[in-house]
Amino acid sequence: MPAGIALREYTSVTEVSGPLMVVEGVEGVGYGELVEIETPDGEKRRGQVLEAHLGKAVVQVFEGTRGIDTSSTKVRFTGETVKLGVSMDMLGRIFDGTGKPIDKGPEIIPEDELDIHGYPINPASRQFPRDFIQTGISTIDGMNTLVRGQKLPIFSGSGLPHNELAAQIARQARVLGEEEEFAVVFGAMGITYEEASFFMKDFERTGALEKVTAFLNLADDPAIERILTPRMALTAAEYFAYEQDMHVLVILTDMTNYCESLREIAAARGEVPGRRGYPGYMYTDLATIYERAGRVSGAKGSITQMPILTMPDDDITHPIPDLTGYITEGQIVLSRELFRKGIYPPVDVLPSLSRLMKGGIGEGRTREDHANVSDQLYSAYAEGRDLRDLVAVVGEEALTDKDKKYLEFADRFEREFVTQGRDEDRDIERTLEIGWDLLSLLPERELKRIKDEYIKKYHPKYRG
Amino acid sequence: MGRIIKVSGPVVVAEGMRGSMMYEVVRVGEERLMGEIIELEGDRATIQVYEETAGVKPGERVEGTGAQLSVELGPGILKQMYDGVQRPLEVIRSETGVFIKRGVDVPSLDRSKKWSFTPLVKKGEEVEAGDFIGEVPETELINHRVMVPPGVRGEIVEIADAGEYTVEDTIAVVKTPEGERELKLMHRWPVRAARPFREKLPPQEPLLSGQRIIDTFFPVAKGGTASIPGPFGAGKTVMGHQLAKWCDADVFIYIGCGERGNEMTEVLEEFPHLEDPKTGKPLMERTVLIANTSNMPVAARDASVYTGITLGEYYRDMGYSVALMADSTSRWAEAMREISGRLEEMPGEEGYPAYLASRLANFYERAGKVVTLGRDSRIGSLTVVGAVSPPGGDFSEPVTQNTLRITKVFWALDASLADRRHFPAINWLRSYSLYLDDISRWWEEEIGRGWLELRNRAMALLQKEAELQEIVQLVGPDALPEKERVVLEGARIIREDFLQQNAFHDVDTYCSARKQYLMLKVMLEFYELASDAVANGARAKDIAELEVRDDIARLKYVPEQEFEKAVEEVRKKMKTQINALLASQEVS
Numbered sequence A: 001m002p003a004g005i006a007l008r009e010y011t012s013v014t015e016v017s018g019p020l021m022v023v024e025g026v027e028g029v030g031y032g033e034l035v036e037i038e039t040p041d042g043e044k045r046r047g048q049v050l051e052a053h054l055g056k057a058v059v060q061v062f063e064g065t066r067g068i069d070t071s072s073t074k075v076r077f078t079g080e081t082v083k084l085g086v087s088m089d090m091l092g093r094i095f096d097g098t099g100k101p102i103d104k105g106p107e108i109i110p111e112d113e114l115d116i117h118g119y120p121i122n123p124a125s126r127q128f129p130r131d132f133i134q135t136g137i138s139t140i141d142g143m144n145t146l147v148r149g150q151k152l153p154i155f156s157g158s159g160l161p162h163n164e165l166a167a168q169i170a171r172q173a174r175v176l177g178e179e180e181e182f183a184v185v186f187g188a189m190g191i192t193y194e195e196a197s198f199f200m201k202d203f204e205r206t207g208a209l210e211k212v213t214a215f216l217n218l219a220d221d222p223a224i225e226r227i228l229t230p231r232m233a234l235t236a237a238e239y240f241a242y243e244q245d246m247h248v249l250v251i252l253t254d255m256t257n258y259c260e261s262l263r264e265i266a267a268a269r270g271e272v273p274g275r276r277g278y279p280g281y282m283y284t285d286l287a288t289i290y291e292r293a294g295r296v297s298g299a300k301g302s303i304t305q306m307p308i309l310t311m312p313d314d315d316i317t318h319p320i321p322d323l324t325g326y327i328t329e330g331q332i333v334l335s336r337e338l339f340r341k342g343i344y345p346p347v348d349v350l351p352s353l354s355r356l357m358k359g360g361i362g363e364g365r366t367r368e369d370h371a372n373v374s375d376q377l378y379s380a381y382a383e384g385r386d387l388r389d390l391v392a393v394v395g396e397e398a399l400t401d402k403d404k405k406y407l408e409f410a411d412r413f414e415r416e417f418v419t420q421g422r423d424e425d426r427d428i429e430r431t432l433e434i435g436w437d438l439l440s441l442l443p444e445r446e447l448k449r450i451k452d453e454y455i456k457k458y459h460p461k462y463r464g
Numbered sequence B: 001m002g003r004i005i006k007v008s009g010p011v012v013v014a015e016g017m018r019g020s021m022m023y024e025v026v027r028v029g030e031e032r033l034m035g036e037i038i039e040l041e042g043d044r045a046t047i048q049v050y051e052e053t054a055g056v057k058p059g060e061r062v063e064g065t066g067a068q069l070s071v072e073l074g075p076g077i078l079k080q081m082y083d084g085v086q087r088p089l090e091v092i093r094s095e096t097g098v099f100i101k102r103g104v105d106v107p108s109l110d111r112s113k114k115w116s117f118t119p120l121v122k123k124g125e126e127v128e129a130g131d132f133i134g135e136v137p138e139t140e141l142i143n144h145r146v147m148v149p150p151g152v153r154g155e156i157v158e159i160a161d162a163g164e165y166t167v168e169d170t171i172a173v174v175k176t177p178e179g180e181r182e183l184k185l186m187h188r189w190p191v192r193a194a195r196p197f198r199e200k201l202p203p204q205e206p207l208l209s210g211q212r213i214i215d216t217f218f219p220v221a222k223g224g225t226a227s228i229p230g231p232f233g234a235g236k237t238v239m240g241h242q243l244a245k246w247c248d249a250d251v252f253i254y255i256g257c258g259e260r261g262n263e264m265t266e267v268l269e270e271f272p273h274l275e276d277p278k279t280g281k282p283l284m285e286r287t288v289l290i291a292n293t294s295n296m297p298v299a300a301r302d303a304s305v306y307t308g309i310t311l312g313e314y315y316r317d318m319g320y321s322v323a324l325m326a327d328s329t330s331r332w333a334e335a336m337r338e339i340s341g342r343l344e345e346m347p348g349e350e351g352y353p354a355y356l357a358s359r360l361a362n363f364y365e366r367a368g369k370v371v372t373l374g375r376d377s378r379i380g381s382l383t384v385v386g387a388v389s390p391p392g393g394d395f396s397e398p399v400t401q402n403t404l405r406i407t408k409v410f411w412a413l414d415a416s417l418a419d420r421r422h423f424p425a426i427n428w429l430r431s432y433s434l435y436l437d438d439i440s441r442w443w444e445e446e447i448g449r450g451w452l453e454l455r456n457r458a459m460a461l462l463q464k465e466a467e468l469q470e471i472v473q474l475v476g477p478d479a480l481p482e483k484e485r486v487v488l489e490g491a492r493i494i495r496e497d498f499l500q501q502n503a504f505h506d507v508d509t510y511c512s513a514r515k516q517y518l519m520l521k522v523m524l525e526f527y528e529l530a531s532d533a534v535a536n537g538a539r540a541k542d543i544a545e546l547e548v549r550d551d552i553a554r555l556k557y558v559p560e561q562e563f564e565k566a567v568e569e570v571r572k573k574m575k576t577q578i579n580a581l582l583a584s585q586e587v588s
């Protein structure tokens, strides 16, 4: 880009509304380009071109438009898209939501400058994810297995322990038979200081900090900046994974706040809103974040994503969880009811799902009986839960002996399989063993989803 | 040549465009991004751009190409994975690496590959559109028929000898009333125009999928249309993959429209190793993938469905039966909504443009069983299945509703079934097929007598169960008389042992029509015996505990070759065991 064109400065802001401003009389401004803004009192901000016309540009301002006026605010069009300077020195460092260091460490000397929007991965260069990640959490490993390169969100509700669960996963996640630990890229959007410091302390406590890169946009940081934060995090992750051959776990929290910012911009632009006021392109926008997970041929590294979102009103049909679920490869759903019963982690396995589970388990990966045991646990627990509802109406007397066994199964499943300690790292053998112990409560003929040979081999009755 | 005056996401407005035509392909900006004119007003054109527009500036130029958005039709389409505008993704990968970058201009069909061509006509013969002039073995499964393109008729004045040719070599010259026309192995066709045929016929033969709930309960006919709406995680993609794997079409076109990249990768990795149950050849040999994943440019979603259906029509024209899956049509509709919003058109329901319904209708209308062009009056078919992703799983939303108005089969996916791992999670009470009567003749003649009656009896049993379940929810199972409890037991067998089908089980993943028929028959026989036994004093509970119940449950896992024998055994066992039960009752 010739320098003459790159630096075009204007003071012709003609309109400011919400997070947007209109600059007139501009020339050669490209769609999506990065804008630098200086307010009358010298404060520097950044923005991005949302609409480029002949002689006019609509700009969204990341740090908010407060203090921007229509006479002396300076606007400079850089001719470039928003970029992040990346380097291995980013590991162990903390940045704000726009990629500036905030941990008092030195500036990063970039090895490369990458467009934070990235490029779509060519489906022809993807490799289907199949490597089992042991998280040490039974409900995940046993029934909703995570694999390397998957995008598996946690659907939570406000006040539920999703942060504890995510931190525990980040701490315990490992691929069996490999020494190497995951590098963690942590992107925070609009969470509180306490929540953020919970994560940072946890990383510190376990000595993981030097493998963590954090981008923090906190609750009192500008809302529009949140549009950048996950993209910063993923750009760093792509650099680690595809250029430095690392396996990266990306935790993004809270995607709900991200979506609120999207809605705010859409409203300011006067767009025709989609469902519940969220923009019609929210699906596509979220996809440009979530689809940046994966494994690709020719690179040793991988990106596994674990976004966290709080479902407004615990409603899984709300557009944020709904659109997320349509893009991600499953979801881990936390339940308020289990939480109230004092169960940690309160994972409700029934609506939870890992779509990539089948390729990551079985002989040579976890254990031959894994898929069968998981299926059987699902159907037995579903049956038990149905009966619980029935008992609430007609009382327990109406049940057959077999039904009572299912009820007992459901209770013990929640107390023994779902429940585990916050530092309890169960290996997959242990998880399957607990599963078998519980299944042995049921008459053997009920275990229809398990092959006979596995019953003979793993059922406690035959193991002696 | 025009000049850009506005860029807003995938939509670009240019002026100085007088003389351009609607749906003309244009090159936008310095990087010559591919776009299509979607609105013309005076000298101003609105263009949807099929590539990312970041960095495109007002003032840059727009160049017309004089051609509408078209696909290249000729050998080399099968086994490919294309993007929405028919660019081969493998070739793009060799140009730009792991990521898809912009401005890549690659031909859809390989220009250097030589195909072995055998002529089927002689010099001096009169030919018309649709006639075969030769053939090329395109893959192990598909013989590519080289046809006289629509609009051409006349005398063959030159025809190439058998030999090796590229898609651009001239293989015939036809003397038409308008002058001589050179024909090549390939020709172009604009995707938004349906390819012509002679006549539509009523679909009467089932498209067998090997999936019991589909083939036996809610069948789709070859040349028919079906929709599969469902909330996330209910099983649209798995069903799409199952159809692609096992349905008995000659050619399968899978359009991943705004969906996950890994789903396409899975097909690419898996299909070359899967055998077609009919021929034993790798399934990839009959498959075409169109991948416009959710993170790829939105405008190309629109192109992807048209590209896919045009390829489908082309193979239909050769006389093949083609099946097409579009996953998901909702993402296509959303792309229409986004573009329409940027055009500031008057929004209809939930912000979708008013033309949503007619676009969907036009798309499904391109399905059909037809007499093709060409003098041999051959028959080809194109079956279209559309996945729908309703927000919040709510079927009352516009895309689902408009789709249901057009398609003749409705497979209603149900989150509560998926949650309890009842797969395929197709709700048997809400789903329907309007082809049932038309295709029942095929079943009765080819598979077994009384098929429709069997199916209807099973359905009635399931209906009855639903009514009884409501009572149970109120008063508990104890309140039901024995003869109704046995209904519950019979329905349970149909639900668990027939309808449930595990896509990931080696044997269960595919179930032949014959096996389906025999399974259902023996299950209903068991139910009859059980009802009689109950009428004679047996208890439903004891019947449920009979050992033969386990054998019935295992039937689905019995391989096809051993199946007839297994059914006979079950039939014998159930008679003995029920008789024994009755006998013991009389004693006590």
Ligand SMILES: Nc1ncnc2c1ncn2[C@@H]1O[C@H](COP(=O)(O)OP(=O)(O)OP(=O)(O)O)[C@@H](O)[C@H]1O
Residues within 6 Å of the ligand: A325, A326, A327, A353, A354, A355, A356, B230, B231, B232, B233, B234, B235, B236, B237, B238, B239, B389, B423, B424, B425, B501, B502, B503, B504
């Ligand atoms: N027939 C089946 N047999 C076994 N498992 C199934 C079957 N159908 C669906 N499943 C399970 O359900 C999961 C979700 O299915 P699928 O990916 O097809 O959902 P979907 O409806 O396409 O969701 P989305 O709309 O988000 O793409 C699968 O990963 C698989 O575990």
